[in-house]
Amino acid sequence: MDDLKVAVIGAGVIGRTHIDTLSKAGGVALSAIVDPTPAARDLAAQRQVPYFTDIDALLAAGICDAAVIASPNDTHVALAERMLDAGIPILLEKPVASTLAEAAILAEVTARSGVPVLVGHHRRHNPLIKTAKRAITDGAIGPLVMATVTCAMLKQPDYFDVPWRRDPEQGGPLLINAIHDIDLLRHFFGEIATVQGTHSNATRGLDVEDTTAAILTFEQGGLATLALSDAAVGPWSWEVSSGENPGRFPKHDHITHLYSGREGGLSLPDLSLWTYEPGGDWTHPLTHRRLEAGTGDTYIAQAEHFCAVVRGEVKPLVTCDDGIRNMHVVAAIKRSAQTGRAVALSELESVT
Numbered sequence: 001m002d003d004l005k006v007a008v009i010g011a012g013v014i015g016r017t018h019i020d021t022l023s024k025a026g027g028v029a030l031s032a033i034v035d036p037t038p039a040a041r042d043l044a045a046q047r048q049v050p051y052f053t054d055i056d057a058l059l060a061a062g063i064c065d066a067a068v069i070a071s072p073n074d075t076h077v078a079l080a081e082r083m084l085d086a087g088i089p090i091l092l093e094k095p096v097a098s099t100l101a102e103a104a105i106l107a108e109v110t111a112r113s114g115v116p117v118l119v120g121h122h123r124r125h126n127p128l129i130k131t132a133k134r135a136i137t138d139g140a141i142g143p144l145v146m147a148t149v150t151c152a153m154l155k156q157p158d159y160f161d162v163p164w165r166r167d168p169e170q171g172g173p174l175l176i177n178a179i180h181d182i183d184l185l186r187h188f189f190g191e192i193a194t195v196q197g198t199h200s201n202a203t204r205g206l207d208v209e210d211t212t213a214a215i216l217t218f219e220q221g222g223l224a225t226l227a228l229s230d231a232a233v234g235p236w237s238w239e240v241s242s243g244e245n246p247g248r249f250p251k252h253d254h255i256t257h258l259y260s261g262r263e264g265g266l267s268l269p270d271l272s273l274w275t276y277e278p279g280g281d282w283t284h285p286l287t288h289r290r291l292e293a294g295t296g297d298t299y300i301a302q303a304e305h306f307c308a309v310v311r312g313e314v315k316p317l318v319t320c321d322d323g324i325r326n327m328h329v330v331a332a333i334k335r336s337a338q339t340g341r342a343v344a345l346s347e348l349e350s351v352t
């Protein structure tokens with residue numbers, strides 16, 4: 001079978017990860033780079049692939065079977081619509097849109113076109129997450145009682161030189177980073193019913209928030225807390241504890257996700273499972289074992305899954321609906337932080 005020809009639209013930080021990944025994944029090949037900047041033109045020359053400044057030129061050239069959209073958030077929906085209307089399946093980076101109104105347009109376009117969309121919540125392809133998902137689905141910890149997720153990151157000052165990263169509508173660690181943690185919480189424990197959130201921009205002093213704390217209540221029961229900052233020091237974030245992206249981040253062996261159920265406790269990324277012997281309680285020692293995870297690069301797994309989605313062999317592991325629901329949770333936390341009250345996700349459903 002011929003390699004699937006995949007174009008990358010947007011060759012910035014994550015676009016370059018996709019470009020590198022496509023050269024390593026099986027069954028796919030980079031077919032073009034689309035990005036208006038001279039740096040992207042140079043990269044295309046270096047990779048010896050066709051270069052375009054816009055997607056009209058890409059589509060006119062007819063050289064891609066599928067595309068990765070890794071441009072800024074506010075370009076996602078227009079680019080996605082153009083590609084889907086042309087019948088080209090897409091791997092769309094998160095967040096899928098920059099506003100809920102745009103996300104609603106994306107939902108319509110996706111449904112109308114019937115063309116596959118995979119959303120770039122790449123962590124679901126991580127072998128650690130696949131193992132945790134299997135264990136949770138099999139009842140290893142029972143119904144969720146509580147979860148704690150931390151995300152402490154000290155981003156470098158020049159990270160904020162890119163204007164959209166300082167924009168409260170498009171930037172901020174909640175939308176940029178913790179949306180992946182929200183995706184995992186939904187992946188493991190189902191839909192979120194209500195949220196209560198507080199945020200602050202006091203540490204960096206930018207318009208966009210640098211720190212958020214939130215309480216989440218799940219439809220099926222269970223509470224979670226989420227604490228995150230891009231201006232705080234510590235090894236407690238998935239980015240620097242999972243080893244998922246060795247090209248960008250060091251790895252520190254620390255726990256960042258704690259899930260406690262009625263039957264057991266599971267932490268990530270170390271995959272420690274804690275349980276009692278039958279009838280045990282806090283006066284008894286817990287039994288500890290590590291779940292065995294497979295190995296493999298998360299982004300390569302995502303690219304190979306995308307290839308299988310495009311070929312019609314599997315359904316997307318992360319759907320457009322997932323991407324939109326994750327945006328709703330982020331929007332609800334922001335609304336709660338602004339109003340000081342708990343926000344039900346059902347309040348936002350009328351937007352789509």
Ligand SMILES: NC(=O)c1ccc[n+]([C@@H]2O[C@H](COP(=O)([O-])OP(=O)(O)OC[C@H]3O[C@@H](n4cnc5c(N)ncnc54)[C@H](O)[C@@H]3O)[C@@H](O)[C@H]2O)c1
Pocket residue numbers: 009010011012013014015034035036037040053054055070071072073075093094095120121122162176
């Ligand atoms: N899944 C992940 O782990 C992950 C990580 C980082 C970023 N992201 C997401 O990926 C997207 C890009 O983020 P980034 O940090 O790489 O941004 P970036 O600013 O580093 O890169 C964006 C690139 O897109 C190009 N671009 C702008 N408009 C374009 C257009 N109309 N057509 C083609 N290219 C265009 C820019 O020139 C730039 O090179 C964002 O939506 C972000 O949230 C996802």
